[in-house]
Amino acid sequence: xxxxxxxxxxxxxxxxxxxxxxxxxxxxxxxxxxxxxxxxxxxxxxxxxxxxxxxxxxxxxxxxxxxxxxxxxxxxxxxxxxxxxxxxxxxxxxxxxxxxxxxxxxxxxxxxxxxxxxxxxxxxxxxxxxxxxxxxxxxxxxxxxxxxxxxxxxxxxxxx
Numbered sequence: 001x002x003x004x005x006x007x008x009x010x011x012x013x014x015x016x017x018x019x020x021x022x023x024x025x026x027x028x029x030x031x032x033x034x035x036x037x038x039x040x041x042x043x044x045x046x047x048x049x050x051x052x053x054x055x056x057x058x059x060x061x062x063x064x065x066x067x068x069x070x071x072x073x074x075x076x077x078x079x080x081x082x083x084x085x086x087x088x089x090x091x092x093x094x095x096x097x098x099x100x101x102x103x104x105x106x107x108x109x110x111x112x113x114x115x116x117x118x119x120x121x122x123x124x125x126x127x128x129x130x131x132x133x134x135x136x137x138x139x140x141x142x143x144x145x146x147x148x149x150x151x152x153x154x155x156x157x158x159x160x
Contacts, residue, residue: 025082026079026080026081027079027080027081027086028077028078028079029077029078029079029080029086030075030076030077030078031075031076031077031078032061032073032074032075032076033058033061033073033074033075033094034075035073035075035092035094039056039057040057040094040107040109042056043056043057043096043104043107044104044107045103045104045105045106045107046103046104046105047104048103048104049098049101049102049103049104050071050098050102053071053096053104057073057094057096060072060073060096061073061074062074069097069098069099069100070095070096070097070098071095071096071098072093072094072095072096073093073094073096074091074092074093074094075091075092075093076088076090076091076092077089077090077091088112089112090111090112091111091112091114092109092110092111093109093110093111093114094107094108094109095107095108095109095110
């Protein structure tokens, strides 16, 4: 094999390897609120109210389900490898509680420990009873519903 053919083959193999491994890179993502620690530290219980918190931090990611006295600012950083599912690597939830007058009562930061990991076990729900196959499901009611011509007889409503 000539030197030129070897270089072309080596170049093609190298290019193929780069293309193949390029799809296997890590993807880093950010979702939600961009948390600024200096702005968060300016929110003080007993000093700020809903209007000042909204001017300082902006609108919350979501509010409480039963009342608007709880505001949540959620930020999450994720990583995923190639085509896998994204995994959270960092999360910050800023929870601002207001008293009935609308003043800040409490400010808390929650971290990644609050992320729930749900791992479904099977795709089937266990049921009581026996398992039936495809053909039992398809032909199982033949002969059980009633015989041919054995349906209800028309009633005679002539009144006589």
